[in-house]
Amino acid sequence: MLYEEKVSSKWIPLLIFIPAMISLLIGVWATYQAGEDIRIPLAIGALVLPLTIDISYMRIQIDDREIKIRGALGLIIRKTVKLEDIMSFEVHEGWMSCSGFIHFNMPAKGCVVLNTKRWNVSFSTNNPEEIAQVLATLGIPREALNL
Incomplete structure (x- = not known):
């Protein structure tokens, strides 16, 4: 992990x-x-x-093959994204500043958007830069934002 x-x-x-x-x-x-x-x-x-x-909490897990986003029981909040399907990722400040086709939103410091081959998956996180560092270490390019 x-x-x-x-x-x-x-x-x-x-x-x-x-x-x-x-x-x-x-x-x-x-x-x-x-x-x-x-x-x-x-x-x-x-x-x-x-x-x-x-829906009370979600767990984000990143390993060398996939990213798993799960709720407490995994009934509603449940998504696994394979790393080979991710083309790039974006990091945003504020938990409401992301949007994706599939979006897991909860009050947090920031959010991450995973641009995959099929659709975008975004999720809230309290450590967006730490996730960005892990994804960059895994060889996934970070997309530049047009501000």
């Missing part, structure tokens, strides 16, 4: 999880009060919880 980083945000789960749980509890209570079966609201809650956990 050449590089590994976990990018997380405590606000993302709170902004999604708390309203979802409040509405789930209200739904279960209203369903129970109406005398209906509460299995459907509980099943929806069982789906919301793992999805919220999955």
Whole structure:
């Protein structure tokens, strides 16, 4: 493993999880009060919880063959990019300054765009220059930005 980083945000789960749980509890209570079966609201809650956990952080791993971007559980956030498919990369300051066909966005110091043969993949990171150094060491050219 050449590089590994976990990018997380405590606000993302709170902004999604708390309203979802409040509405789930209200739904279960209203369903129970109406005398209906509460299995459907509980099943929806069982789906919301793992999805919220999955988007709460992402793990970036770079080795000598590929770059893996995974969420906590790998249900939603999941992408593997082989190094031979990467034509170049870009590094940007600020986590909202990148865009790609596939974009994994979380509050961080910067972001990296991988220009591949098929589409661009971008992701947020707290150490953009360290990732740039690892990618340059692996022989991937850094694309000059037109400012």
